Amino acid sequence: MLSPGEAIDLFLASLKRPARLLVAISGGSDSTGLLTALCEAGGDPDESGITILAATIDHQLRPESADEALAVNLLCDQFSVEHRIQAWTGEKPETGRASAARIARYQLLCQIAEELQATAIVTGHTLDDQIETITMRQARDPERREPEGTAPREGRSGDAGMSSSVLINGRFWLFRPFLKTRRNAIRDFLLRRGMGWIDDPSNTDERSERVRVRLALAGLSDAKADAWGTAVDLAQNRRRSVSEAAAGLLRQSATVWQASAARLDARALSAPPEVLFYAIGTLIAVLGGREHLPASEPFDRIMSRYLRGESFRETLGRVLLYNKDDGLYLARESRDLPEMQVSMWQRELWDGRFEIVSHVPAACTVMPEQGDVATGSYPDVPTLIARAAWRSLPHVIVPQEFKDVQVQITPVLAPFRQFLADFDLGLADCLAQLMGLTTIPRPPLNDLIRKT
Numbered sequence: 001m002l003s004p005g006e007a008i009d010l011f012l013a014s015l016k017r018p019a020r021l022l023v024a025i026s027g028g029s030d031s032t033g034l035l036t037a038l039c040e041a042g043g044d045p046d047e048s049g050i051t052i053l054a055a056t057i058d059h060q061l062r063p064e065s066a067d068e069a070l071a072v073n074l075l076c077d078q079f080s081v082e083h084r085i086q087a088w089t090g091e092k093p094e095t096g097r098a099s100a101a102r103i104a105r106y107q108l109l110c111q112i113a114e115e116l117q118a119t120a121i122v123t124g125h126t127l128d129d130q131i132e133t134i135t136m137r138q139a140r141d142p143e144r145r146e147p148e149g150t151a152p153r154e155g156r157s158g159d160a161g162m163s164s165s166v167l168i169n170g171r172f173w174l175f176r177p178f179l180k181t182r183r184n185a186i187r188d189f190l191l192r193r194g195m196g197w198i199d200d201p202s203n204t205d206e207r208s209e210r211v212r213v214r215l216a217l218a219g220l221s222d223a224k225a226d227a228w229g230t231a232v233d234l235a236q237n238r239r240r241s242v243s244e245a246a247a248g249l250l251r252q253s254a255t256v257w258q259a260s261a262a263r264l265d266a267r268a269l270s271a272p273p274e275v276l277f278y279a280i281g282t283l284i285a286v287l288g289g290r291e292h293l294p295a296s297e298p299f300d301r302i303m304s305r306y307l308r309g310e311s312f313r314e315t316l317g318r319v320l321l322y323n324k325d326d327g328l329y330l331a332r333e334s335r336d337l338p339e340m341q342v343s344m345w346q347r348e349l350w351d352g353r354f355e356i357v358s359h360v361p362a363a364c365t366v367m368p369e370q371g372d373v374a375t376g377s378y379p380d381v382p383t384l385i386a387r388a389a390w391r392s393l394p395h396v397i398v399p400q401e402f403k404d405v406q407v408q409i410t411p412v413l414a415p416f417r418q419f420l421a422d423f424d425l426g427l428a429d430c431l432a433q434l435m436g437l438t439t440i441p442r443p444p445l446n447d448l449i450r451k452t
Contacts, residue, residue, distance in 0.1 A: 001127065001226050002180045004189040008037040011177035015119075016444045017049030022118035023081075024109055025054050027072045027198035030124035033186035034178060036195065038122070039079045052079070055112045057105045058087040061097075061202075068198050084112050098208070103418070106168050113172045119444050125162060125176040128183045131220070131228050132213045134161045139213075159235035163421035165443050170417065173443045180229055182222065240423035245271070246279035247430035254283070256434040257378045259353075259411035261331040261389035262287060268328070269307070277303055279427075280328070285415040286431055287332050288318035289352025293415065313384070320388050329382055334391035337368040342396075342407075349412065350394050357408040362399045364407060369393040411435045 002010070023038060025031040035054060042050040054076045056069045069085045076083035088104045109121050138159075166174045178186065190197060206212055253268040262283055268276060280303070281293040293299075294317045302314050306323055314321045315333055322329040332353065342348050342358045342365075350356050350366050358364050368391055378386035396407045413435065416428045422443060429440050 001182060001185075001222065001229060004033055004037045004178065004181055004186050005041070007177050007181045008034075008041045011175065012038075012041055012048075012050060014445050015050070016446055018051070019049065019119040019444060020051045020053060020117060022109065022113045022116060022121045023052060023054045024105075024121060024123045025056055025072055025076075026200070027056070027068050027075070028124075028200060028203075029187045029190060029197040030126055030129075030178065030183060032075070032124075032195065032197045033190050034122065034124035035075070035079065035081070036190065036193065039081065052081050053116050053118055054081050054083040055109055056083070056085050057108050058085060059101050059105070060087055060089065061092065061101070062200075071198065082116065084116070086112060098210075106174075106418075109174075110169050110172050118172065121168065121172050121174040123174060123176055124178055124186075126178045126181055126183045126186065127225055127229055128214075128217075128220075130161045130179055130232060131217060131225065132210055134159065134228075134232070135213050135217065136209055159231070160239040160423070161232045161235070163236070163423060165422040165445075167416075167420040167422075167425075167441065167443075168418070170420070170440070173441070175443075182225060236423055242274055242278055243424045243427045245275040246282065247427040249275055249279045250283070250427075250430050250434065254279075254434060256436075257381060258389060258393065259435045260287070260392055261329065261378055261381055261385050262434075263327045263329050263381070265327040269309075273307070280306075282415060282427060282431070283330060284317045284319045284321075286413050286435070287330055287353075289332070289412075289414045290317050291352075291414055291418070293317075320385065322382060322385055324382065329385040331385045331389035332392035334368065334388045337392060339365065339367040342366055351392070352414045353392075353412060354394050355408075355410045355412050356394065356396070357410075358396075360398050360402045360405045360407060362402055364399070365397040366394050367397065369395040411437060413437075 021038065023031070023035045025035050035052070038052050042048050042052055045051040054072070056072045058065050058069045073083050073085065086108045088101065088108065093100050112118075113121055162176060162179065164176050164179050168174050187197075202208065203211060206215070249268060249271045253265045254262055256262045264280065268279070271279070277299075281299060285291070285293050298316055302312070302316055302321060305312050305314075306328060310323065311325075312321070312323050318333050318336070320331050320333050332351075338351055340348060340350060341363050342356050343363055344358055344361050346358060348356045348366070356366055370391070373386050373390040378389060381389075394409055396409070398405065398407065413428060413431055416424065420428050420440070425440065432438070432440055
C-alpha cells in the first residue's frame with residue numbers, strides 16, 4: 001500500500017510534462033485528499049510543468065448538492081486552482097440511476113476537460129473502492145464479463161478490478177493514483193493538515209449495493225487490504241497478458257471487410273483456449289455493437305463446437321457465426337437493425353456500431369443497406385455472410401438537393417467506446433486497425449513507465 005503522498009509522487013513522476021490535470025472533486029474525503037496532495041506535490045506550475053484544475057459535477061439528486069459545490073469552489077480558491085461546476089440537468093431515471101449518473105459524470109468531465117484543454121482527468125478512487133467493486137462484481141454473477149476489469153475465462157470476472165488508467169469516450173485518459181491507498185490514510189492525511197471534508201448522506205443509504213458492501217467490509221485490516229491489492233495486481237497482469245496475446249492472434253489470423261464481416265483462419269486454433277476465447281468474444285462484441293462480451297453459457301457451447309472442428313451456423317450477441325474448413329466467419333445479423341433521423345451536426349450512434357455525423361442542412365434518414373451486395377465488397381466470403389454483412393451496413397438517404405453534401409460514417413469499437421482500460425489498449429489498437437480506424441490515443445505517460 002501507499003500513503004497519499006507516495007501515491008501522488010509516483011503518479012506525477014510518471015507523467016509527461018507539461019501536463020494540465022483536471023481533478024474530479026465532490027468535496028468528499030477521497031477527492032479532497034487528491035486535490036490537496038496534488039497541489040502540495042505539484043508546486044509552482046511554471047517550475048514543475050504541472051497545472052492543477054478542478055471540476056465538480058452537481059448531480060442535482062440532493063437539495064444540498066449546489067451548496068456543497070460552492071464549498072468546493074472556496075477550497076479551490078484557497079489553492080488558487082481554477083474550478084468549474086457543471087450540473088447534470090434534465091430528468092433522472094427512476095431505475096439504474098447510479099449507472100446513469102456515472103455515465104453523465106464522465107461525459108461532463110470530458111466536456112470540461114476539453115474546455116480547459118486538460119491533459120488528463122484524475123479521480124480519487126481508493127483501494128477500498130477497488131475492493132468494493134470487485135466484491136460487487138463477484139456477487140452479481142461469477143461468469144459476468146465486462147470491458148473494464150474482466151479476467152477472461154478463469155477466475156471470477158471482477159478479479160482485475162478497476163484499471164489505474166482508462167480512456168474515456170475515446171478522448172481523455174483518466175487516472176486513479178489512489179488505487180493502492182486506503183481511505184483512512186487519506187482522512188488522516190487531511191486531519192493532520194486541519195482539513196475536513198463533506199460527508200454525502202447517500203454513502204450511508206443501505207438501499208445502495210455499494211453501501212451494503214462497504215458496511216460488510218468495515219474493519220478490514222490493512223494486511224487483508226494489502227493482500228487484496230496484491231491479488232488485483234496479479235489478475236491485472238494476467239488480464240494484460242491474455243489481452244495482448246489476443247491482439248497478436250487477431251493480427252496473425254483475422255481479416256475484416258467493410259467493418260462488418262470477419263474471418264479467423266485455421267491458425268487461430270493453435271492459440272491457448274483462454275486467448276482464443278477472449279479474441280473471439282471481443283470480436284463478437286465489436287461486430288454486434290455490444291458493450292459486453294457474450295454470455296458465458298451459449299458462448300462456451302459454440303466455442304466447444306469450434307474447437308472440435310465442427311461445421312456450424314450459429315447466432316450469438318446479434319452476430320452470425322459460420323464455421324467452415326477455411327475458417328470461422330462472423331457478421332452482424334441482418335435483423336433488428338434500426339432506422340433513425342440525423343440532423344445537421346448531430347452525432348448519432350447507429351446500431352452500436354457506427355457513428356453518423358451529418359453535414360447536410362436537412363434531416364437525413366439512416367437505415368440498413370438494401371439490395372445486392374456491391375461487387376468486390378467481400379471477396380471470397382461465403383454468400384451467407386456477405387449478404388448479412390452488407391445488409392447490416394448503414395445507408396444514409398440524403399434529400400436530393402443536398403446529395404453532394406458529406407455524411408461521415410465511422411465504425412466504433414462498442415466494448416471500448418466509453419471505457420477502455422489500459423490493459424486492453426493493445427487489443428483495442430489491433431481491432432481499430434482491422435476496422436480501418438486511426439490509432440487510439442496513448443496515455444500521457446513517460447515511455448518507460450508506459451512500457452512497464
